[in-house]
Amino acid sequence: HLDLAYDYVGEAAFIDLHDLAGNTRDGLHMASLAGTWLAVVEGLAVMRKHNGSLSFAPRLPSGITRIAFCIGVRGCRFRVEVSCDETKYMLQDGDPIELLHYDKPFMLSAKPVALANPKIVAPPSTHQPVNRVPASRRSKQRTK
Numbered sequence: 001h002l003d004l005a006y007d008y009v010g011e012a013a014f015i016d017l018h019d020l021a022g023n024t025r026d027g028l029h030m031a032s033l034a035g036t037w038l039a040v041v042e043g044l045a046v047m048r049k050h051n052g053s054l055s056f057a058p059r060l061p062s063g064i065t066r067i068a069f070c071i072g073v074r075g076c077r078f079r080v081e082v083s084c085d086e087t088k089y090m091l092q093d094g095d096p097i098e099l100l101h102y103d104k105p106f107m108l109s110a111k112p113v114a115l116a117n118p119k120i121v122a123p124p125s126t127h128q129p130v131n132r133v134p135a136s137r138r139s140k141q142r143t144k
Contacts, residue, residue: 001122001123001125001126002044002059002060002061002062002120002122003061003062003063004126004128004134005039005043005044005061006061006062006063006064007134007135007136008039008134009036009039009040009043009044010134010135011134011135012032012033012035012036012039013033013036015029015032016028016029016032016033037069040067040069041069041071044058044059044060044061044064044067044082045058045067045069045080045082045087046058046059047071050100050103053098053099053100053105054071054073054099054100055099055100055101055103056080056087056099056100056101056102057101057102057103058080058082058087058117059117059120060082060083060084065083065084066081066082066083067081067082068080068081068082070092073097074094074097075094075095076091076093076094076095076096076097077091077092077093077094078090078091078092078097078099078108079092082117083117084117085116085117086114086115086116086117087101087114087115087117088112088113088114089101089106089108089112089113089114089115090108090112090113091108091109091110091112096108096109096110101115102115102117102118
């Protein structure tokens, strides 16, 4: 349900920028900002801890063409850049680390690694609870 995930990520990300709750004057919604990061990294990049290793199985909704973030774990820091077709992993600091990409292990060291993202078959559509349907991000996209 990538399009639905996109709508929820947008709702969390824009709660303060678009003053969705009508109370931005009172301060930022820090939990929502943290939730946005979690939705992108653990939701869209599908980062999980798997038998002591970090695994990724990224997938992007049609409204997002790229995400990028850095992770620090076990004394190293690496960058993950996800596009629709591939994911690039780049070690920025520290010792090499074993990661999983769609359950396939690989060693990340000084040389960046680019791995293909398999095509995902969309599940049947789903319905959200009454009064909890997020605003559609697709209607807000700019056309060129």
